Amino acid sequence: MTDFAANRRDLLCAPLLAAAASAFGLGAARAAGVDPTQTIVKLPDQIPWQPLYNFPPGMAEQAPMFGQIGEPGQYFVLIRWHPGYMSAPHWYETDRLCVVLSGTWYVASGEDFAPEATVPVPAGSFVHRVAKTPHYDGVKSGVAEPAIIAISGLGPIHYHLTDTSKPGWRTV
Template sequence: MRLNLFLVEVALAGSLLAFGSAAPAQPAAAGAPPVPLAGPPTNAPNAPSPANAAQVPKPGDPYAAFFPSPKNTPFFRPDQIPWKTNGEGLLEYNLFGNPREPGPYAVLLKWLPGHYSTPHYHPNARYAVVISGTWWTSTSNVQDVTKTYPLGPGTVVTDVIGTVHWDGARDEPVVLMLMGDGPSPNVKVDKNGKPLGAVEF
């Protein structure tokens, strides 16, 4: 239950970021103890930190005087994210956890134009937020990229446990924030929706 609530909170935050807005902060109840923030666990070596964030104001930045200290708020700009290749046509940036290992995780995935997964399902639920681009998806057991449905930025998606789907990018890159509880492999299926025995991450 706690993981599901955390994933919903992260998904909503991601959709708000995609729209460029933020929800107003809610004041704490009088006398209430501080509530720990749900953030990345300590096993998040790729997350922005004072040691790896290339954080300086851009030339001519009119807000340079207010630039946040990297000791307090390290960040990566979109062009600084250290993507790693995850197969042909797919890039991955691990925010925290690992979808290949037990426990909660969150990753950014960048689908390159023309890349699609094949029909598959997951043994655990997965939650996605479309950050940029248009994500094309289908729930058919047969792959036909001309018969996919477009999901734009800010869309929040759930891959229900054990249900077949596949997705990809057409003529532009697509960035997703993907969350869940690992391990969460893709179990490929045939045209009848039966497992092929092929598992990939």
């Protein structure tokens, strides 16, 4: 048989074989899809951003994704810091585990607010905030984009300022 005849036979038989395989349940495997009771998906436009604490609008937002920070149990929250703003020195009752998802987050430890001493933490980095230790963070002015940080821990937590005579945020 010539190559032309073999190719012609293959072209004629391929659709018949595919139809037969489909009829007998031998077709391509189908994806299971997503059962929303088993796998919960939130696309970026569905993330429930809301003001962070009582900070003025435009500084920072939070998006509770799982659990609640003020209730017992595990929580997972996203925080978005806009350039030019930082938290004042504060602490929490329990450890917080943080991953920078986008942008650069600037962090520091201690009770004295010194934004020039903050350390830049780029996207993909991990930060472990140890319980009951003062710290502050945010995004310096002049940076091009906000930083989004994923934070998980055990609640309940409360935002404890180290100096309650000043607001919980700073413009930098």
